[in-house]
């Protein structure tokens with residue numbers, strides 16, 4: 128009996144357009160270019176001009192914690208009652224995007240939490256090695272592999288802390304618990320009220336997320352990739368599944384398109400009937416003046432929802448999450464509140480000449496990004512976005528998944544948890 132010949136592997140597209148030069152687009156363009164595809168990277172502005180440039184710089188390979196954990200419902204009144212707390216929600220948004228909040232609540236069931244945690248860890252665990260490969264000789268100047276501190280005031284373990292421990296143990300995340308005098312010895316200058324610390328030795332940070340992204344784009348162009356500044360106005364799909372891209376400087380007809388447009392991906396895809404369920408979780412940073420006496424590694428103040436990261440231009444305080452109308456002005460009170468909290472946590476912190484910034488985390492309800500094709504009629508229209516709080520960490524593996532999908536090769540990790548279809552399944556089961 129003749130065995131049928133193996134079905135031919137889909138041929139990788141030769142001409143690929145990557146839309147968006149944030150960290151996700153920059154990693155993706157470079158990964159595809161180094162696989163031998165002819166890639167054009169397009170952005171309405173400069174690389175890292177979106178959320179990426181202002182982030183906290185953490186490359187948290189430990190990251191296996193969904194943003195919402197079991198017990199969320201119980202904690203919500205306390206969380207929302209604190210105007211300076213880590214999270215604030217405009218009640219009008221709660222009504223307007225009720226489906227998103229409902230999905231977030233459903234994602235806190237334990238079985239789902241474990242599955243999300245596994246998918247987060249798989250996406251993040253190799254980030255440092257991937258950046259080393261992608262950045263080449265620039266890696267050492269841009270990335271510090273020195274660890275991170277997580278500190279808090281409370282000395283007792285909450286139920287949430289116990290869930291966090293379970294998830295970290297599940298993934299073999301290395302941690303060291305340090306308290307009181309030991310913590311003061313290792314972090315001199317930390318307010319004594321901060322009594323508990325967790326040392327995360329395997330994490331890293333970049334000293335400049337914008338320069339890191341620009342470095343990736345520069346390597347991409349050195350490899351022959353095309354960089355162009357244009358705004359994409361619309362995507363069109365023809366009967367054969369080909370994607371046309373209308374820009375403010377004419378139409379492009381690549382063989383494949385990867386949409387890495389951060390929050391704007393939603394608006395680009397909606398006219399094609401694709402519902403990308405993203406919600407903007409606004410965050411802030413405060414760029415502080417260069418100063419001595421601060422740790423050389425990031426310190427995350429877990430109960431306050433911000434981090435102090437040593438950057439090239441001086442320490443950067445970054446974090447907070449705010450769900451509000453997209454056009455709402457920056458919340459002055461929350462920005463000043465973050466500064467005051469930071470000075471209570473680190474009394475000698477100097478803040479003169481502070482420069483504030485705000486940015487939108489493109490967030491899904493289940494903390495996982497959307498990676499892969501999103502329209503059956505156009506298998507070569509892919510999305511890579513929705514990385515929420517951990518896009519800098521998740522971008523390199525995202526790029527490897529996209530590369531495998533376009534080449535028709537086995538995915539480096541199981542890509543099913545990141546498929547858009549998970550939301551469609553969820554919607555059907557409600």
Ligand SMILES: Cc1cc2nc3c(=O)[nH]c(=O)nc-3n(C[C@H](O)[C@H](O)[C@H](O)COP(=O)(O)OP(=O)(O)OC[C@H]3O[C@@H](n4cnc5c(N)ncnc54)[C@H](O)[C@@H]3O)c2cc1C
Pocket residue numbers: 146147148149150151152169170171172173174175176177178179180181182183184185186187357358359360387388389390391392395408409410411412445446447486487488489511512513514515516517518519520521
């Ligand atoms: C305060 C804060 C702190 C954070 N800290 C960390 C951290 O420490 N570690 C971490 O891993 N993550 C962190 N994040 C999350 C991380 O920054 C994001 O997940 C990530 O930057 C998202 O990257 P992106 O490439 O998807 O989007 P973006 O960086 O927003 O890039 C999208 C790009 O697409 C372009 N674009 C959009 N529409 C169009 C169009 N129509 N035509 C052409 N171009 C277009 C934009 O100009 C932009 O350059 C933080 C976020 C915030 C807000």
